[in-house]
Amino acid sequence: MEGGRAGFVDDIDNLKATELRLGLPGTDDDDDNDKMEKTKLTVVAKSNKRSLPEADEAECQAEDRSEIDTKSTAPASKAQVVGWPPIRSYRKNSFQAMKSNSKEAEGNGMYVKVSMDGAPYLRKIDLKVYKGYKELREALEVMFKCFSHGMDGCNNNEFAIAYEDKDGDLMLAGDVPWEMFINSCKRLRIMKGHEARGLGSSP
Amino acid sequence: MMTYFPEEVVEHIFGFLTAHCDRNAASLVVQGVVPPAARLRRNCYAVRPERVAARFPAVRSLTVKGKPHFADFNLVPPDWGGLAAPWIEAFASSPTAAAAGGRGGRAGGGGGGAPLEELRMKRMVVSDECLETLARSFPNFRALVLISCEGFSTHGLAAVATHCRHLREIDLQENEIEDRGPQWLSCFPESCTSLMSLNFACLKGEINVAALERLVSRCPNLRSLRLNRAVSVEALSRILMKAPQLVDLGTGSFWVDHRSEAFHRLISAIERCKSLRSLSGFWDASPLCLPAIYPICSNLTGLNLSYAPAIQGSDLIKLIRHCWKLQRLWVLDCIGDKGLAIVASTCKELQELRVFPSDIYGAGSATVTEEGLVAVSFGCPKLHSLLYFCHQMTNAALITVANNCPNFTRFRLCILEPKKADPLTNQPLDEGFGAIVRSSKGLRRLSLSGLLTDQVFMYIGMYAKKLEMLSIAFAGDSDKGMLYVLNGCKNLRKLEIRDCPFGDGALLENVAKYETMRSLWMSSCDVTLGGCRALAAKMPMLNVEVINERTKAKSRGSPSDFHKVEKCVYRTIAGRGTTPRFVWIL
Numbered sequence: 001m002e003g004g005r006a007g008f009v010d011d012i013d014n015l016k017a018t019e020l021r022l023g024l025p026g027t028d029d030d031d032d033n034d035k036m037e038k039t040k041l042t043v044v045a046k047s048n049k050r051s052l053p054e055a056d057e058a059e060c061q062a063e064d065r066s067e068i069d070t071k072s073t074a075p076a077s078k079a080q081v082v083g084w085p086p087i088r089s090y091r092k093n094s095f096q097a098m099k100s101n102s103k104e105a106e107g108n109g110m111y112v113k114v115s116m117d118g119a120p121y122l123r124k125i126d127l128k129v130y131k132g133y134k135e136l137r138e139a140l141e142v143m144f145k146c147f148s149h150g151m152d153g154c155n156n157n158e159f160a161i162a163y164e165d166k167d168g169d170l171m172l173a174g175d176v177p178w179e180m181f182i183n184s185c186k187r188l189r190i191m192k193g194h195e196a197r198g199l200g201s202s203p
Numbered sequence: 204m205m206t207y208f209p210e211e212v213v214e215h216i217f218g219f220l221t222a223h224c225d226r227n228a229a230s231l232v233v234q235g236v237v238p239p240a241a242r243l244r245r246n247c248y249a250v251r252p253e254r255v256a257a258r259f260p261a262v263r264s265l266t267v268k269g270k271p272h273f274a275d276f277n278l279v280p281p282d283w284g285g286l287a288a289p290w291i292e293a294f295a296s297s298p299t300a301a302a303a304g305g306r307g308g309r310a311g312g313g314g315g316g317a318p319l320e321e322l323r324m325k326r327m328v329v330s331d332e333c334l335e336t337l338a339r340s341f342p343n344f345r346a347l348v349l350i351s352c353e354g355f356s357t358h359g360l361a362a363v364a365t366h367c368r369h370l371r372e373i374d375l376q377e378n379e380i381e382d383r384g385p386q387w388l389s390c391f392p393e394s395c396t397s398l399m400s401l402n403f404a405c406l407k408g409e410i411n412v413a414a415l416e417r418l419v420s421r422c423p424n425l426r427s428l429r430l431n432r433a434v435s436v437e438a439l440s441r442i443l444m445k446a447p448q449l450v451d452l453g454t455g456s457f458w459v460d461h462r463s464e465a466f467h468r469l470i471s472a473i474e475r476c477k478s479l480r481s482l483s484g485f486w487d488a489s490p491l492c493l494p495a496i497y498p499i500c501s502n503l504t505g506l507n508l509s510y511a512p513a514i515q516g517s518d519l520i521k522l523i524r525h526c527w528k529l530q531r532l533w534v535l536d537c538i539g540d541k542g543l544a545i546v547a548s549t550c551k552e553l554q555e556l557r558v559f560p561s562d563i564y565g566a567g568s569a570t571v572t573e574e575g576l577v578a579v580s581f582g583c584p585k586l587h588s589l590l591y592f593c594h595q596m597t598n599a600a601l602i603t604v605a606n607n608c609p610n611f612t613r614f615r616l617c618i619l620e621p622k623k624a625d626p627l628t629n630q631p632l633d634e635g636f637g638a639i640v641r642s643s644k645g646l647r648r649l650s651l652s653g654l655l656t657d658q659v660f661m662y663i664g665m666y667a668k669k670l671e672m673l674s675i676a677f678a679g680d681s682d683k684g685m686l687y688v689l690n691g692c693k694n695l696r697k698l699e700i701r702d703c704p705f706g707d708g709a710l711l712e713n714v715a716k717y718e719t720m721r722s723l724w725m726s727s728c729d730v731t732l733g734g735c736r737a738l739a740a741k742m743p744m745l746n747v748e749v750i751n752e753r754t755k756a757k758s759r760g761s762p763s764d765f766h767k768v769e770k771c772v773y774r775t776i777a778g779r780g781t782t783p784r785f786v787w788i789l
Binding site: 081082083084085086087088089090091094095138139142 | 273275276277278351377378379405460462463464465509510512559560561592617619621650674676701702
């Protein structure tokens, strides 16, 4: 997430790149009046009701500044044109959502160790890959399936997911919103059998 | 004496009536002979809904289109209009409609009710209230198709699900729908078993999966099902087990650990769907999950992977190799020229290709160039519909494509950088597009891009005799360009122009032409307010609208006649009714 924000900060600093123009990339406006009018038209025309509900704050700010963000590597004179390329808002919004998801994942995968008592070795998983507690649980179930049989003499699928947070405390996963959880989770621990009983196995 | 004429003939006859003739009289004459099954298509401001409802009370299928096409690209302000409510209310409350419904004999419920069965709307503003009105007023309602609409929520869907007893189709394509909870799926009564098509792919929120599974279980005629992102692979597997008869499937979230049981269940479920011909969705799809569809790929005629950016060239290639019956393919440009070459060698039945940009804002990773298109033109002789976003194009390539594929009906090329010349020769792309219009005599729709002079319009005017819709951006040198088109393209219905040096001269030279057209859009051109006024004065039957957002920014007196404007012109015989502040009707 930090990686994503840095990109937008670069764009906001690069004012020339975000300057609103209807003119073509690389052209200069000779007529000041035209420039004013065009700028005004662009400013109002850009008001796009179809903004993403899940866009984080940096994205919203960047959207307010210019209809379309410029990539930080684009040359400074290349400005964006309203409504170009001709792609429906729906598709553009879908892409922006997907881009921000994948950027975050590529930028810094959140790998944490996962231990299970009695298992001979630990595993590592990337918390960014999962959308919520349900997926995490399913993945952990699969991952540690080979160690489950014969535990405590019964085929017991009950397990609780605990994690070590920033303060070093052992917490039960599921109490806080997912985003908050992945940001504070340092390590995961799977608790089975008598340890899991009473803790509630579904996060 | 007028005998039975199908609706298309009626519309054709209307086309010959000039502005000064009394169309009202003509349509009253025709009223009695329009068969009840006729489909009506209208632009929402071309005529008042009450008149349509009064004139065609027994109509069963209605299509209404609202905002101009360029609204898709944020060129039309949000409050412009295109309201669905007047249409729905007109048909719901028309006394003749109710009477027509009553004559048909209604089972259950006194007073009949309007016989409207199908409603298709595109780029309209639809509210929950009018969906509720629709649901309650049309007892025989069967099919709701909403494309690129907005203004409603899942509550409106709940109303339709609750009250429409004979629902066959709910098709929601790329709408902006406010998520107010997943209950709507539970609103389909147990007695609803008639669903044939359900598409809620554009819904952003969660849905009630259990309710969906039950609904699917009790609708044996379900042919087409398109899920949204909230539906997991596990849920998809369960649904497919209950609906192996599906012909068209839009997956939900297509991500699962490929080493898991869930993945194997998915493979088994898909394998059972022997009738599956068309696939879409693939939200969040990971390449490792693609093998799940290999078993049925050889049956596919339609494939839409344009929302799966994580699936890159090599994975796409592996997949495409299985899909040799494809007729319609929508992909992202990360397929690359190499991938398109594989399409060319594999998909000999290909008719429609759309290549969308995956990285709009920069020179990104693998994209497509003219090479990919040329390869497809060699390999796919049946290609007739193209939408192609690319970073560059050459005249030589376009000429080759034109020679290989003389059957284009739709040709839309978007070179991402405006005014980009042929990189080999630095020339404009006039000759390339000229070759396309010369060779594809059946061309009905054309979108241009790249560096273009008036010459290309001369070719279009000369050769594109069947052309109905033309989209132009950042092209041309002078008024001559636009005039070539207006004078030459006999069948032109819709012309949309942005950022071209066409001015009042072009606008006013051939005003009679607009009588034969459905709409003209010009924005960021050289047309002035004076020119628009002159047009409105010359052609009183035309509705000339000026959209000038400066009046929103600061309220002023009326600007000078030399003020350059955004504009939209379209035919109407009724006038528009209420208009937002920034729209002037001249």
